[in-house]
Amino acid sequence: MEPIYSQEFYISEATVDRFGRLKPSMLLYFAQEAAGRHFDLLQVDHDAMERNHLFWAIIRNRVQITRLPRIGETITVQTWPMPTTRTAYPRSMIAYDSKGQELFRSISLWVLMDLNTRAMVLPGKSGITVTGTLRGNELAAPGSILPKVLENSIRRTVFYSQLDRNGHMNNTRYLDWVEDLLPSAFHAGHSPREFTICYLSEATEGQQIDLTWQVFEGNCLQVDAHRTRTNDPARYDRVFSLQMLYE
Numbered sequence: 001m002e003p004i005y006s007q008e009f010y011i012s013e014a015t016v017d018r019f020g021r022l023k024p025s026m027l028l029y030f031a032q033e034a035a036g037r038h039f040d041l042l043q044v045d046h047d048a049m050e051r052n053h054l055f056w057a058i059i060r061n062r063v064q065i066t067r068l069p070r071i072g073e074t075i076t077v078q079t080w081p082m083p084t085t086r087t088a089y090p091r092s093m094i095a096y097d098s099k100g101q102e103l104f105r106s107i108s109l110w111v112l113m114d115l116n117t118r119a120m121v122l123p124g125k126s127g128i129t130v131t132g133t134l135r136g137n138e139l140a141a142p143g144s145i146l147p148k149v150l151e152n153s154i155r156r157t158v159f160y161s162q163l164d165r166n167g168h169m170n171n172t173r174y175l176d177w178v179e180d181l182l183p184s185a186f187h188a189g190h191s192p193r194e195f196t197i198c199y200l201s202e203a204t205e206g207q208q209i210d211l212t213w214q215v216f217e218g219n220c221l222q223v224d225a226h227r228t229r230t231n232d233p234a235r236y237d238r239v240f241s242l243q244m245l246y247e
Helices: 024-042 046-051 173-180 184-189
Strands: 005-010 054-065 074-081 089-096 102-114 152-157 192-199 208-216 220-229 232-246
Touching: 005 024, 024 054, 024 074, 024 089, 024 102, 024 173, 046 054, 173 192, 173 220, 173 232
Parallel strands: none
Antiparallel strands: 005 074, 054 102, 054 192, 074 089, 089 102, 152 208, 192 232, 208 220, 220 232
16 A cells, blocks of 8 residues: 555635635645545545544644645645554645645644543554654644633634534634634735644534634734533633644
């Protein structure tokens, strides 16, 4: 089995923002879709994991963007698993345009979760082996994002259409929430160049998520999302954190 998997994607009307640029959420979707197809070939796909009472989840993404492709382009995504760590299955991805120029690259940390307890299962105890490779051009794995006191706040609710087959809000949909925090006037003159997002706990249907956010000097956006514990309103669980640098 080839260690590197390639897949083409067409940038359609449904994948772009109002300015014709690929949405950041669709960037993550393309990376996730290509990884899923590769998992199929490696026989560690969703159905195989489900038979072992496990499911794949992403806990961190780091993305660097050279250029966001525009509507009408066809891009090629290359993805490959990196060597497994004690806790995760890192995966690298690079996307190219039709001329072979790099568009964006990412590293994602995949983990296995117990389907019933929703607890993480370490690779050494999962029985799941994924052979990794290094090409020498991979991004460094993202670190954690420390919470901050942020100026702005908005509450969102998780709805049915945002759920994936694992029964929780899909990681790509958080980027749509993030993009909605800033108006068209900001997006018209700014494009994301790098972001890190850490997924800290799953969000399920009907839950209300509080997003706090602020744009700092240098057009760096930070977002912290949490939900209040129903049995203890004075405490909360962090759902995700993001830092995004705009140009």
